[in-house]
Amino acid sequence: MTAKARQAPALPPERMSFGERVGAFFYMIYAGVMTALGWIAEPLQRWITMKNMAYFFVLPNLLIFGIFVLFPMLLNIYYSFTGGTALFPQNRPFVGAQNYQQIFTCANFLDPNSCREDRFWRGLYNTVFFVIFQVGGMVALSMLTAVVLNRSIAGRAFFRSVFFYPVLLSPVVVALIWKWILQRDGLINAALVSLGLERVVFFLNANWAIFWVIFISIWAQMGFYTLILLAGLQSIPRDMYEAADMDGANRWQSFQGITLPLLMPTLLVVVVLAVIRAVQVFDQVWVLTGGGPGSATIYVVQYIYETAFANQIQQYGLASAASVVLGVILLVLTLIQLRAGRQSDIA
Secondary structure: OOHHHHOOOOOOHHHOOHHHHHHHHHHHHHHHHHHHHHHHHHHHHHHHOHHHHHHHHHHHHHHHHHHHHHHHHHHHHHHOOEOOOOOOHHHOOEOOOHHHHHHOOEOOOOOHHHEOOHHHHHHHHHHHHHHHHHHHHHHHHHHHHHHHHOOOOOOHHHHHHHHHHHHHOOHHHHHHHHHHHHOOOOHHHHHHHHOOOOOOOHHHOHHHHHHHHHHHHHHHHHHHHHHHHHHHHHOOOHHHHHHHHHOOOOHHHHHHHHHHHHHHHHHHHHHHHHHHHHHOOOHHHHHHOOOOOOOOOOOHHHHHHHHHHHOOOOOHHHHHHHHHHHHHHHHHHHHHHHHHHHHHHHO
């Protein structure tokens, strides 16, 4: 088919509808842009050869990554070796590893009160606690929900959308909704009073505050990981379960012998993503509890934010050093998880 035959028949402008005129206008813009790109790409292709054209198309993404990710990361590392309260790099004196020394000055690392930067270590321990229970609970509930939604149940599409809906909300909106529900005159306390019980001030009790922070985080994020696990479950061939049924295996044996081994790569991705997100928890908890009561729900990212921006004396170098330490911890955890997943695949 020739190029002339492929072209749409041209109509006089007076015989074209409004929609057709709009489509023709945008087509002219598209054709002009593609023609201009052709003028650039064709000589470039002859100059650098077809094999190297891939680098030309990747270059814009590399530039964006370098400007908005790599450069700030390197600048942050540089700031961690500087001191003072000045904002611009040229006005900040080089202090070497003084910020890192200040963070790691502890008489007993298991006792945050013995550390010079006690809020950093208390935030680190709170973050470890949060990661263990939030990631563990969310993975377990996401797996259970995905297994249930993978079966032929009534209203399956509706329940999938219901579980995913909280993911569409921003963490700040989620925190404001639950703060309204849990406040002294909120819905839960109204229900308790109607039952003849006393009000509970949840955010003035450390145990309740920790519980609700973990619960709300699981509620808000579970739908995302449920969909990932559900996609992994649907990729498992059904004939494997039929063969297991013919061999007399029950549901638990099929889950243990077929579902878990074949779902392990997907489960590893879920765990890695969940750990990375849990370590970086900040905005939702900041709106919900502000790190209180006391320091019960302060986490590492909040310490970094307060040290750099919220405190009266803004210590950018110390905050940068803390963020570098957090990044190294996160990198080590990710490498350990990937190595464990690789070894399980080999076994």
